[in-house]
Amino acid sequence: MRAEQLLFVATRRTRRATSAVTLTVSAVVLTGCADADLAQLEGTLADIRQTPGGQPPVMAVALPENQDLSYLYSDGRSPFLPPDEIAQDSADRGEVALAPDRQRAPEPLERFSLQELRLVGTMRMGERQVALIASPDGNVTSVKEGNYMGTDYGRIAQINAQEIRVTERVFTQPEGWQERQVSLVINENSE
DSSP, X not given: OHHHHHHHHHHHHHHHHHHHHHHHHHHHHHHHTSOTHHHHHHHHHXXXXXXXXXXXXXXXXXXXXXXXXXXXXXXXOOTTSOHHHHHHHHHHTTOXXXXXXXXXXXXXXXXXXXXXXXXXXXXXXXXXXXEEEEOTTSOEEEEOTTOEETTTTEEEEEEOSSEEEEEEEEEETXXXXXXXXXXXXXXXXXX
């Protein structure tokens, strides 16, 4: 038992020594907080807090003079509207009668522009006048008044012996749907 008692006593002394060292270090650290300069600092801060504060200095910044600019393209199409709404706007302006029927099935000669089509002949069949139109793909198509041709919704208005008159419908931004008259004539010098 003697060894156990010695161990117990040694452990107890070690604990006392550790506690004494901890207490000494804590006292040294806390003594540093009781500095005399802190009292002077507190006095200076109290003086500053009691002094009335002034207004911050006003810094005048010279701004450039504004110039009024007029927007030159206010009558043009808005780039933010989809084409369907533009068509709706033109319909609201009373141009519904001139708008082409998009539900109608396209005819064979509507794949080509009028500049690509050639009038190669006309003939009378009873009371009806018929025109023969050559297309760039080499075909010759028989057409009558009321048929459509060209990429601009062109409708054949009249067929004469030497020419056909086509009424096209084109869309322009300021005016909406407009009609224009175009003629195809027989070129005697062509092949």
